[in-house]
Amino acid sequence: MNPIPELTAFLKQLRLSGILDSLDLRNRQAIEGKLAYTEFLSILIGDEVAxxxxxxxxxxxxxxNFRGEKTIEAFDFDRLPNLNRSLIQDLATGRYLSEKVAILIAGPCGTGKSHLAQALGHCAVRQGHDVVFTMQTQLVGSLHAARAIGSFERRFQQLARVPLLVIDDFGLKPLRPPHDEDFHDLVAERYERASTIVTSNLDYDEWGDAFPANRMLGAATLDRLRHGAYRVVLDGESYRAPKPSPDSTRAPARSPAAAKAR
Incomplete structure (x- = not known):
């Protein structure tokens, strides 16, 4: 008697149908290896957990909502010799998540800020944490749109409660009312409750320029972000630098006059 059809029905009823994907293989291994029933069951359950x-x-x-596969394994540390690699590897362990502090990443365009922020987000995901990646303009835009349709509080709480919020390109565009207030309220709500990663092209002492309409509000926002935060500076050449023209290695052409003079 073949027990597979009946077993299949039971597994589906118990919502364990994934076991069927490896059942035949594990059954052959159990027979060939003369495994005990408990060993066979342990392997099957392990497959389902994985x-x-x-x-x-x-x-x-x-x-x-990451933009591509930006992982810590793919980050080019060799291009940034001044970067504290030990700090990055420590941050990749996710210890800052339990500390509920921010990571502030600053540096020129093209030095890998977005990659590093998303890579740390990938690490957090693999460690079992929910993460949201967004750009500053998308963040305040989504809150503005939610307010227009009466779902602001719901959207706000989603962003406030996520264990890790990654905000890319802070200060690329100035925050004006009511966006500056929304940004402040979100940072204040997350303060000492959840971790935030922020990247910016601005130097740290220029971050206040992102709040041109209300410097005091900006100071209060940044004070919360900076408290206990890990600071990372990426200083190097842009990886987006254009490739040299195929003709750039050729010897310069002689002018007709020079050629005639020869």
Whole structure:
């Protein structure tokens, strides 16, 4: 008697149908290895746990809205010799998440700020945390749109409660009312409750320029972000530098007059 059809129905009823993907393989391994029933069952359950973990990671990555596969393994540390690699590796462990502090990343365009921020976000996802990645303009824009349709509080709380919020390109565009107030309220709500990663092209002492309409509000916002925060400065050449023209290596052409003179 073949027990597979009945077993399949039971597994589906228990929402364990993923076991079917490896059942045949594990059954052959159990027979060939003469495994005890408990060993066979442990391997099958282990497969199901791993499958569910992978599914959770994939779901968190989709919700995070990262822009491509920007991982810590793919980050080019050699291009930034002055970067404190030990600090980055320590941050990748996610210790700052339990500390509920921010990571502030500053540096010129093209030095890898967005990559590093998303890479740390990827690490957090793999460690079981929910993450949201957004640009400053998208962040305040989404809150503005939510206010227009009466769902501001819901959207605000979603952003306030996520364990890790990554805000890219802070200060690229100035924050004006009511966006500056929304940004401040979000930072204040997350203060000492959840971690935030912020990247900016501005030097740290220029971050206040992002609040041209209300410097006092900006000071209060940045005071909360900076408290206990880890600061990372990326200083190097832009990886977006244009490639040299194919003709740039050729010897310069002689003028007709010079050629005639020869």
């Amino acid at each position: 499958r569910r973990d992978q599914k959770k990671v994939a779901m968190r990555l989709r919700r995070a």
